[in-house]
Amino acid sequence: MAAYQLRIYTINRGMMDSWLGVFNGHIRPLHERLGIPVVSSYVNADRTEFIWVRRFDSADDIASKEAAYFASPERSALGDRPTSHIAxxxxxxxxxxxxxxxVA
Structure with missing residues (x-):
């Protein structure tokens, strides 16, 4: 059965536009290439939280897929750009x- 990760990031004030550029330009495409579909993503009204959902074939796949993501040259090339946005x-x-x- 599929497993999902609900990820809620508090983004540093004033950095949401920059974060969205990193996410949409690098993080989301890399996830898709590695077989970790991003099911949905949201920004809350005050623009301090970024909420997204990733899908895995099963909970057992999470550790190996995340290891592949962090070991990829594309993620390494980003350095601390993603984490520098996240409080x-x-x-x-x-x-x-x-x-x-x-079911109603």
């Missing part, structure tokens, strides 16, 4: 739930 990071692993007939 706080929360990560929650969630299991997918199959649709159930008759």
């Amino acid at each position: 706080k990071m929360e990560v929650r692993v969630m299991d997918g739930v199959e649709a159930t007939a008759g």
Whole structure:
């Protein structure tokens, strides 16, 4: 069963536009190339939180996929650019739930 990561990042004040450039220009494409689809991403109204969801084939795949991401030359080339934007990071692993007939 698929597993998802809900990732909530508190972005340093005034850095959201810069973060979105790094995310959309580098992080999201690299995730897609490595088989870690980004299901959705959001910015809250006051523009201090960036919320996104990644999908994995199973919870067992998370560690190996993350290791491949951090070991990639593309991620290494970014250096501390991603982390320099982030004041706080929360990560929650969630299991997918199959649709159930008759549930309101």
